[in-house]
Amino acid sequence: MKLADYKATLSFSNGSPAVDMPIYQGNIGPDVIDIRKLYAQTGKFTYDPGFLSTAACQSTITYIDGDKGELLYRGYPIEQLATNCDFLETCHLLLYGDLPDAAKKKDFTSRVTNHTMVNEQMQFFLRGFRRDAHPMAIMTGLVGALSAFYHDSTDVHNAEHRDISAIRLIAKMPTLVAMAYKYSVGQPFIYPKNDLSYAGNFMHMMFATPCEEYKVNPVIERAMDRIFILHADHEQNASTSTVRLCGSSGTNPFAAIAAGVACLWGPAHGGANEACLEMLEDIQRMGGVSKVGEFMEKVKDKNSGVKLMGFGHRVYKNYDPRAKLMQETCNEVLTALGLENDPLFKLAKQLEKIALEDDYFVQRKLYPNVDFYSGIVQRAIGIPVKLFTGIFALARTVGWIAQLNEMIGDPEYKIGRPRQLFTGSVKRDVMPIAKR
Numbered sequence: 001m002k003l004a005d006y007k008a009t010l011s012f013s014n015g016s017p018a019v020d021m022p023i024y025q026g027n028i029g030p031d032v033i034d035i036r037k038l039y040a041q042t043g044k045f046t047y048d049p050g051f052l053s054t055a056a057c058q059s060t061i062t063y064i065d066g067d068k069g070e071l072l073y074r075g076y077p078i079e080q081l082a083t084n085c086d087f088l089e090t091c092h093l094l095l096y097g098d099l100p101d102a103a104k105k106k107d108f109t110s111r112v113t114n115h116t117m118v119n120e121q122m123q124f125f126l127r128g129f130r131r132d133a134h135p136m137a138i139m140t141g142l143v144g145a146l147s148a149f150y151h152d153s154t155d156v157h158n159a160e161h162r163d164i165s166a167i168r169l170i171a172k173m174p175t176l177v178a179m180a181y182k183y184s185v186g187q188p189f190i191y192p193k194n195d196l197s198y199a200g201n202f203m204h205m206m207f208a209t210p211c212e213e214y215k216v217n218p219v220i221e222r223a224m225d226r227i228f229i230l231h232a233d234h235e236q237n238a239s240t241s242t243v244r245l246c247g248s249s250g251t252n253p254f255a256a257i258a259a260g261v262a263c264l265w266g267p268a269h270g271g272a273n274e275a276c277l278e279m280l281e282d283i284q285r286m287g288g289v290s291k292v293g294e295f296m297e298k299v300k301d302k303n304s305g306v307k308l309m310g311f312g313h314r315v316y317k318n319y320d321p322r323a324k325l326m327q328e329t330c331n332e333v334l335t336a337l338g339l340e341n342d343p344l345f346k347l348a349k350q351l352e353k354i355a356l357e358d359d360y361f362v363q364r365k366l367y368p369n370v371d372f373y374s375g376i377v378q379r380a381i382g383i384p385v386k387l388f389t390g391i392f393a394l395a396r397t398v399g400w401i402a403q404l405n406e407m408i409g410d411p412e413y414k415i416g417r418p419r420q421l422f423t424g425s426v427k428r429d430v431m432p433i434a435k436r
């Protein structure tokens, strides 16, 4: 970051001395006011609970222009990556800063492929869960449990440990998600196959059985790979910020990523794809497109607590570029599977049309986000609704690791320790119980 040729001056109307604060500029995006010395100089904190106006770090990985609806991974537009690259190339880009050439791609793919198996002991963790346990509950447990198997490489301050942990996590997440699925349907776990692509191997572990040959459908394989690309990273979203804060204590990468999985589960974040599909199914059950108007009235009624899941975003105040690409993928998959008349897809497109014309949404700049169409395409592929967020976690793991490694690799980083505005009881004495 570079020092701007202007500064911020904070003055107080009560005569307290004004303070000057330096302003830093990135390569694109808003300038930042450096308030690191504010408390020492004024005895005051800033107040920004949802981090609406706070840059928590500097980063070189992903940039979002919310007004333009633009998303760049290391400078490359998501539209170009989703069209011209595959997920492992995107992983290499996010982790190391550049797209691999053919030789580097071959080497990276081979490293990931050769780490896709999990320790045989991992399967016994699943036996402790009910068969109907939510896959995100299982994933939160399994990812954290990985740290119990790699004592030789959990020193996050060791660059080699960080690199091998990154490879292991990217490689093993599909295996773990597929195991969570197989456990829920009472089928045997399927081992990874090294002759399949990353997405093809995931499909095979999900849907193959020991009883017959499973052929990966190339259209589905490509769609799955694109879904992974679209979910790979997204600046300092809630789960990435969780991973950074968790990792800032120096804990091991597996524990930090497990914290990200837990945060992503929430319906306001990665859990929105599951919630969105359930919303579409509810409207469909109530009568489908004819009931959209009634549903939208509920959404606009603050007291209903009903939100249009898959819509709105803290940063995008324009169309989420991933939603557009997801809708395209939806079209491709549904057509390839002969489901182009899928009622939920029609309903979603009708909902989007109505919302984008409705003043409530226009005024609040609410557009479809990545979660609006992703559930429809995953359902068409045969992924159960409860597993949608697990697939989001699978894809986002590379982003979480890249962001964690960027933070740990910065010699200036410190443990994250926010302060507060205290509005509770001032000091008081404990009274004997007889007098309370």
Ligand code: SDX
Pocket (backbone or CB within 6 Å): 233, 234, 236, 237, 238, 267, 268, 269, 270, 272, 299, 306, 307, 308, 309, 310, 311, 312, 313, 314, 315, 364, 366, 369, 370, 371
């Ligand atoms: C992801 O941060 C990321 O980058 C996340 C993510 C990633 O890749 O990591 O992009 C992935 O989490 C996408 C978002 C998925 N969540 C949903 O689809 C759930 C539905 N969306 C909302 O909960 C909401 O839009 C958020 C949480 C996404 C954003 O919330 P903000 O930024 O805190 O905005 P807000 O709640 O203050 O909303 C502003 C206004 C409010 O109305 P007013 O009080 O101004 O009258 O818009 C309304 C909100 O009530 N609003 C919605 C709405 N989202 C916001 N009203 C109806 N339906 C919605 N979906």
